[in-house]
Structures are given as C-alpha cells and as structure tokens.
Amino acid sequence: MWPVDQYGAILMCEVWVDELMGMISGRELSLDAIRSAQDLKYANFPVSLYKYRVVNQYSLSNLANATLYLAAANAFNDPYDSAVSFDPLFGETYAGSLSDAIGLSAERRSEILNGPDPMRAVLEEMLKVSGQVVESAQLDVIQSVMSERHEVMKAEIVTGMNERLRSSYKVCSLTERLDSLPLWAHYADNHKGFAMEYDFKNLPFDNIMSYMLWPVRYRGIFNAADMLKGVRVGMNFNNLFALVAALHKSSDWAYEQEWRLVLPDGEAEQARNFDAPLKAVHLGTNISSDDERLVRESARIANVPVFKMRLIPHRFSMESVG
Structure with missing residues (x-):
C-alpha cells in the first residue's frame, strides 16, 4: 500500500x-x-x-x-x-513588469527583455521618460537596491499569505x-x-x-x-x-x-x-x-x-x- x-x-x-x-x-x-x-x-x-x-x-x-x-x-x-x-509575478520578470508600467511599445519591450541585461535597459528607459541624467555608478546602486527590494517584496507577499492560511x-x-x-x-x-x-x-x-x-x-x-x-x-x-x-x-x-x-x-x-x-x-x-x-x-x-x-x-x- x-x-x-x-x-x-x-x-x-x-x-x-x-x-x-x-x-x-x-x-x-x-x-x-x-x-x-x-x-x-x-x-x-x-x-x-x-x-x-x-x-x-x-x-x-x-x-x-x-x-x-x-x-x-x-x-x-x-x-x-x-x-x-x-x-x-506568475512568471513575469521584474524588468517585464516595469516595462509595462512605463508603456513601452511591444517591439521595444521585446528587444529589452531579450537583451543581455533587461533590468538595466528598463531603468535607462525610465530615466529617459523622466528626463533625468544619472551616472553609470549611481545607476549600478539603484539597480542593486531595486532588485533587492523587489525580492524582499515577493517574499513578504508569500509569507503574509502563509501566515493568514496557517492561522485560519x-x-x-x-x-x-x-x-x-x-x-x-x-x-x-x-x-x-x-x-x-x-x-x-x-x-x-x-x-x-x-x-x-x-x-x-x-x-x-x-x-x-x-x-x-x-x-x-x-x-x-x-x-x-x-x-x-x-x-x-x-x-x-x-x-x-x-x-x-x-x-x-x-x-x-x-x-x-x-x-x-x-x-x-x-x-x-x-x-x-x-x-x-x-x-x-x-x-x-x-x-x-x-x-x-x-x-x-x-x-x-x-x-x-x-
């Protein structure tokens, strides 16, 4: 059995x-x-x-x-x-969700997400939209902080749901x-x-x-x-x-x-x-x-x-x- x-x-x-x-x-x-x-x-x-x-x-x-x-x-x-x-995010990448938020064309979105560093490319697009100029070293820090915070956010969502389920x-x-x-x-x-x-x-x-x-x-x-x-x-x-x-x-x-x-x-x-x-x-x-x-x-x-x-x-x- x-x-x-x-x-x-x-x-x-x-x-x-x-x-x-x-x-x-x-x-x-x-x-x-x-x-x-x-x-x-x-x-x-x-x-x-x-x-x-x-x-x-x-x-x-x-x-x-x-x-x-x-x-x-x-x-x-x-x-x-x-x-x-x-x-x-159900399979969507962080770069993909950000690209949706800034309204990129389907062609440009596909180009970025299939590139060597999608996250970096999306951040550069976001800076273009806002008109800001950021040095490469600063952009490295921003990318690192955003990526780290994103992982924490995903973990908090799953942990929060499990805390509710396990107490219910x-x-x-x-x-x-x-x-x-x-x-x-x-x-x-x-x-x-x-x-x-x-x-x-x-x-x-x-x-x-x-x-x-x-x-x-x-x-x-x-x-x-x-x-x-x-x-x-x-x-x-x-x-x-x-x-x-x-x-x-x-x-x-x-x-x-x-x-x-x-x-x-x-x-x-x-x-x-x-x-x-x-x-x-x-x-x-x-x-x-x-x-x-x-x-x-x-x-x-x-x-x-x-x-x-x-x-x-x-x-x-x-x-x-x-």
Whole structure:
C-alpha cells in the first residue's frame, strides 16, 4: 500500500490519492467535483487511525470525552505546514513588469527583455521618460537596491499569505501506524504516553468528521500559482486551495503515514475539540504505573478497551496486546 522512492523512503503516492488531489486542485471547483472527492476518500478510509499523546490533563480529557483537538497549523512543529508556494509575478520578470508600467511599445519591450541585461535597459528607459541624467555608478546602486527590494517584496507577499492560511485552518493529525517506533518516540514522550485509536470508516458519509478527514500527500509544498494567477474580485475561484495546501507535506514526513482532519473556519475562530469515533486506547511500553492508572480511568469513562504495546526485540518491532 505504501510505495517507496529510490532511497527507500515511504511515499503516499497511490493512484487514488493523486486522483483525489486532482479533483480539488482545479482553478475552479464544482459541487460535483467536491462530491466525487468525498466519495473517493470515504471509500478509502483506513480501518483505524491513531493519535499519539503525552499523558497530561488535555490528552486525558480528550480520551475521557472521546474527542479530538483541532489546532491552528501555525502551532505545529513543521514550519511549512499548510503553507503554499507561488511566484507573485506568475512568471513575469521584474524588468517585464516595469516595462509595462512605463508603456513601452511591444517591439521595444521585446528587444529589452531579450537583451543581455533587461533590468538595466528598463531603468535607462525610465530615466529617459523622466528626463533625468544619472551616472553609470549611481545607476549600478539603484539597480542593486531595486532588485533587492523587489525580492524582499515577493517574499513578504508569500509569507503574509502563509501566515493568514496557517492561522485560519484548524488541523488534527492522525496516522495509520500504531507500530511506528519513531512516532511513539516523537509524539508519545518516548513510549511513556499512549495512542488513541479511532474508527472513521464506520461513520456515516454525511458526518462532519467524514467531511473533514483527508489523506496527506508527500510531494512537497503546494504550488498555488495556477490557482491564483489572474484572480480578481468577483471571479469564480477555488476557495479550497488552502485545504489542498494543508494536505501537502515534504517527503521527509512520509514515515508518519498521516491523515488529517482539516476545518477551514477562519482566523477569528478558536481551536477546539470535536467528538470523534474513539475505538480503543494503547499504552506505551514505558508508561509509568501512575500514568497507566490515569489513562485506564479515562478509558473507563469513555467505555473503550485498553491495550498495551509490547516490544519484539528480535524483530525490532512492536505489537499491541490485551
């Protein structure tokens, strides 16, 4: 189910996931496309998904109340989580945009942009229009400053959009893996925590959690240029492009085999808990007796069974046992 690249890294690049992303990544988005995408992912829901937790008052509350907490993406450990990439000029050069601003003829514009130093040539044209005379050394400084400032401006546009996106969408990360040693180490306090098991597959199609649950695609940061190019107020627009961004991550994270609950509810809305289909809880191999008692008590309130992970040293693996 999980293909690997030439270095042996797990990649979630199944045909159905690519097909799913194609359905929701178009410049415009129809209701039929959304319904088809929901149908496709619902048919591919895993039998179980897991949430690794450290033992604390928040995780014990989620366990006892059978809930999951959706947080803003800017609170996550991946600085690129839910971010997009795009060129604010959409392929146009700085020299090209400046040449448009001073109204050059098509012939002269083409000549400049195909010349050896388009930026320098455009600046010289701008000086001609203004009637100013600037020495070559001064023009070198002007060109350098303008080019540097332009790059800063482009970065600020992309950064500003990503800050808004990452604070707007609320996300909860889950995984198909219960037997992942790194996940237990990274997210469950070095095996001293626990993992909550959820059954989304048996939820009704029209349940809000079914709508919010999506697979992650490990193809790097999402390039939104095709979606954003030429967009104007009042135009039809795929307003779920930020959802697509939230479902793209670097292949460095592919070992997590992640699914995500994603809620596009805006910056003003607070992160919060949602009822979730809790199925069982699994204790880490290094959990303390005191923490085990607390987890078992919360599981009793939630009325779900408790299992414990067991190491299998000769296989360098682990399994959950009753």
